[in-house]
Amino acid sequence: MTAKQKIRDVIKKALADTPYPEKLKEEILVLPAAREEFGDFYTNFAFKMVDSQNPSPQTAALYLKEKILSSAPDFIEKVEVKNGFVNFFLKRGVYLRMLSEISSGKSEIVNPFPAMGKKVLIEFVSSNPTGPLTVAHGRQAAFGESLARILKHAGFEVTKEYYLNDGGRQIKLLGESLRARYFRLKGEECAIPDEGYEGEYLIDIAKEVKDENISFGKFAADYIMAGIKKDLAEFNVNFDRWVKESDFLTGGMVEELLKILEGRGLVYSSEGATWFKSSAYGDEKDRVVIKSDGSYTYLAPDMAYHRDKIDRGYDMLVNIVGPDHHGYIPRIKAIVESFGFNPERLKFIIVQLTTLYRGKEKLSMSTRKGQFVSLRQLMDEVGPDASKFFFIFRKAESHLDFDLELAKKKSVENPVYYLQYAYVRMKHILKFAGENGIDVMNLNPDMALLKEPEELSIARKLAFFPDTVESVVNTFGVHLLAEYLLELAKIFHSYYHKHRVVTENRELTAARIVLVSALLQVFSKALELLNISLPDEM
Numbered sequence: 001m002t003a004k005q006k007i008r009d010v011i012k013k014a015l016a017d018t019p020y021p022e023k024l025k026e027e028i029l030v031l032p033a034a035r036e037e038f039g040d041f042y043t044n045f046a047f048k049m050v051d052s053q054n055p056s057p058q059t060a061a062l063y064l065k066e067k068i069l070s071s072a073p074d075f076i077e078k079v080e081v082k083n084g085f086v087n088f089f090l091k092r093g094v095y096l097r098m099l100s101e102i103s104s105g106k107s108e109i110v111n112p113f114p115a116m117g118k119k120v121l122i123e124f125v126s127s128n129p130t131g132p133l134t135v136a137h138g139r140q141a142a143f144g145e146s147l148a149r150i151l152k153h154a155g156f157e158v159t160k161e162y163y164l165n166d167g168g169r170q171i172k173l174l175g176e177s178l179r180a181r182y183f184r185l186k187g188e189e190c191a192i193p194d195e196g197y198e199g200e201y202l203i204d205i206a207k208e209v210k211d212e213n214i215s216f217g218k219f220a221a222d223y224i225m226a227g228i229k230k231d232l233a234e235f236n237v238n239f240d241r242w243v244k245e246s247d248f249l250t251g252g253m254v255e256e257l258l259k260i261l262e263g264r265g266l267v268y269s270s271e272g273a274t275w276f277k278s279s280a281y282g283d284e285k286d287r288v289v290i291k292s293d294g295s296y297t298y299l300a301p302d303m304a305y306h307r308d309k310i311d312r313g314y315d316m317l318v319n320i321v322g323p324d325h326h327g328y329i330p331r332i333k334a335i336v337e338s339f340g341f342n343p344e345r346l347k348f349i350i351v352q353l354t355t356l357y358r359g360k361e362k363l364s365m366s367t368r369k370g371q372f373v374s375l376r377q378l379m380d381e382v383g384p385d386a387s388k389f390f391f392i393f394r395k396a397e398s399h400l401d402f403d404l405e406l407a408k409k410k411s412v413e414n415p416v417y418y419l420q421y422a423y424v425r426m427k428h429i430l431k432f433a434g435e436n437g438i439d440v441m442n443l444n445p446d447m448a449l450l451k452e453p454e455e456l457s458i459a460r461k462l463a464f465f466p467d468t469v470e471s472v473v474n475t476f477g478v479h480l481l482a483e484y485l486l487e488l489a490k491i492f493h494s495y496y497h498k499h500r501v502v503t504e505n506r507e508l509t510a511a512r513i514v515l516v517s518a519l520l521q522v523f524s525k526a527l528e529l530l531n532i533s534l535p536d537e538m
Contacts, residue, residue: 002467003090004466007030007041008028010073010076012025028043030088032464038087039090041087043085045064046085047060057084060084061081065080074091075091075094076089077092092456095460096448096459098463099515102517104441109466109522110521110525112154115157116155117157118156119314119316120157120315121317122159123162123163123319124140124319125144125162125232125237125320126162126163126164129221130170130174131224132201133228135354135374136353138354139354141232141237143396144160145235145238145531146388147472149529149531150481153525153529154470154472159241160238160239160240161240161243162243165245166225167244167248168296168298175216175218176196180196181203201224236384237531248304254296258274258290266280272292274288276303276334278331282333282337283331283333306335306339315345317341318349319348320351321351325348326350351396352398352399352400354400354402356378358404381408382404382407382408385416385533388531388532389530390407393482418486419527420527422523426519427536433502440517447511449511454494455512455515458515459515461484462488462518464484468481478530482530485527488522489523492519
């Protein structure tokens with residue numbers, strides 16, 4: 001049981017003989033304090049206790065404090081009330097014992113949360129196979145992979161899925177664009193179609209074409225998709241399932257679904273087209289699913305795809321999309337609601353665009369014109385780890401300015417270098433200790449010897465690791481774990497520069513080695529969840 005859970009139980013016990021309803025007691029929220037002067041944890045529960053006996057949050061908080069202290073919890077140093085909030089200060093020994101537990105592998109701090117049996121499907125990247133992955137796709141890939149890892153650590157059963165948009169007009173344009181490139185290589189005049197793809201990458205693909213009687217669209221899409229999978233693998237982003245849009249179009253699933261919706265009065269004909277009554281479920285207007293020329297809109301296979309997701313029995317669906325999908329959200333929520341799926345269980349995360357800078361130069365990115373920086377180029381220049389960390393360090397919904405020069409620096413100015421350097425330094429300390437006959441697995445030191453402020457700060461920060469994971473789960477804010485890790489690294493670097501870990505005092509050394517061992521375990525787990533590699537050397 002974590003310290004936060006223990007405090008929550010103390011509050012529930014304190015309220016056991018009070019008239020507050022059980023339902024209210026189940027809503028007790030305990031959170032880590034933002035600043036050490038406010039204690040270790042706090043609760044705002046007094047705001048919910050306001051009644052005739054306690055007419056203000058402050059009086060309710062004082063009443064709650066009195067009830068808590070009457071039970072004399074042995075792990076709490078003191079309880080303070082400020083502006084209606086109840087602040088808890090834990091005894092130093094709580095954190096020191098926790099260090100030994102983490103180091104010995106007996107703590108729940110680093111372990112995955114108990115399985116909760118909830119199934120989550122995360123669909124992300126899902127780039128059209130019309131060109132290499134761009135930097136924008138890279139940011140979605142980094143975010144989606146980290147979120148999936150964190151949710152899995154938090155006890156969810158997670159499936160990662162890529163929806164391959166291999167049908168529709170864009171593939172036809174891609175094929176015509178490749179065909180033009182192919183015949184140009186043969187010295188023949190052939191125009192790239194209006195709104196076609198002009199990227200230089202199509203020249204390289206055209207060189208691989210051996211038979212002009214092939215389907216240029218399929219050849220290009222397959223070739224590009226192979227490159228996408230290769231780039232994602234090097235980015236250490238892997239999917240459990242790849243789903244093709246074309247399967248829904250050719251397998252009769254779209255037609256079957258529209259007949260079902262028509263039977264329910266949710267599909268109708270007007271102006272030569274077929275419409276879905278999405279306005280009946282909160283969308284601003286109805287949407288065309290079959291155009292007047294008889295072809296499907298992109299929405300039709302999307303409807304079949306989301307029905308397929310729901311039929312597979314997921315408790316929550318997460319769609320990670322780009323900023324051009326704002327208008328897409330209400331119609332998809334309308335679709336899932338029409339299938340009887342609670343739209344609140346369909347979560348959309350809009351990952352904003354990234355602007356690359358090299359010095360003061362802003363780099364252009366236009367997929368159709370072929371003037372863009374691909375994810376492959378970014379990895380080649382700054383490496384996968386720097387790319388991923390820069391992508392996830394800022395909130396997904398915020399625009400990101402990516403400084404290529406900073407990402408390449410081998411100095412503490414570069415946040416991913418700063419983190420990996422801290423990790424390697426921890427490893428070297430433990431290795432050096434081992435070379436001096438100190439075996440961390442066989443230590444039972446007096447942890448009370450750890451009296452430096454930085455030592456308690458490190459221990460306190462480690463205790464908040466599961467709370468940080470929980471915050472990510474509740475908000476989908478992967479950046480919160482990145483921020484946590486940088487704060488932890490800052491405390492460690494400060495400690496390292498002020499104090500020697502391996503000293504002539506063997507007892508103090510043993511205690512500090514346990515501290516570093518515990519720190520390394522949490523640090524390693526956090527890097528793993530963020531999908532950042534663990535180097536042996538820097």
